[in-house]
Amino acid sequence: MKNSTRETATCAGCGHSVTHHDALLGQSLSSGIADLVAAEHPGWTKSQPMCKDCINRYRADYVRKALEKDRGELSEIERQVVGSLEREEMIAADLNKEFDAKFTYGQRLADRVAAFGGSWSFIILFGGIIVAWVSLNGLALAGKPFDPFPFILLNLVLSCLAALQAPVIMMSQNRQEAKDRLQAENDYKTNLKAELEVRQLHDKLDHLLTHQMERLMEVQEIQMEMIRELGARGK
DSSP states (O other): OOOGGGOEEEOTTTOOEEEGGGEEEGGGSOHHHHHHHHHHOTTOOTTSEEEHHHHHHHHHHHHHHHHHHHHSSOOHHHHHHHHHHHHTOOOOOOHHHHHHHTOOHHHHHHHHHHHHHTSHHHHHHHHHHHHHHHHIIIIITSSSOSSOTTTHHHHHHHHHHHHHHHHHHHHHHHHHHHHHHHHHHHHHHHHHHHHHHHHHHHHHHHHHHHHHHHHHHHHHHHHHHHHHHHHHHHO
16 A cells, blocks of 8 residues: 555645645635735645645744734844744743853853852951951051051052952853843743744634634535435425
């Protein structure tokens, strides 16, 4: 017996030969997408098969026009989402790994310094150093202190530390803000694609329900004709 999945058909969109397994009939398309196909191919009927690439292209065109109708001119992010729908690509990604992989050694060092400078370990360590410094110059080395009261050298060290620590913390915060922006952009892309997929799903369900109702009406008409024929024979 010949395997039906290997039988080929001609795509009504691109004209290429495709297997029946990789082709879909126009009856499975929603009315909006079918209208786009019919506008581009006037002789097309829903009984003709189309390859998945053409169907994805028409779906992307339908989504693009729907977005342009709702929001006007599309942004670059929205164009990327429409392109992912056409190529059936995933939008969600682990941005932490991608972002961290681009870090240089200096950026990683700045993050470690900023993380240590904002911890209790740094506060306790530096507090201990200040207490030891004051104790040595005020008590243990009262005769010959290397930094007598009012501890000018200690103030200079603290000022230098603050001057170096502030830009390091700002560097770390800038990278965190950039990561947050990428995360927010990725979340927006994911939510937009999910919304468009749900919209397409609703269109497909509406089309299937309408098609099913038409079939039921046809069956009902046939049943009514059979009932009328039986009634006429009984007379």
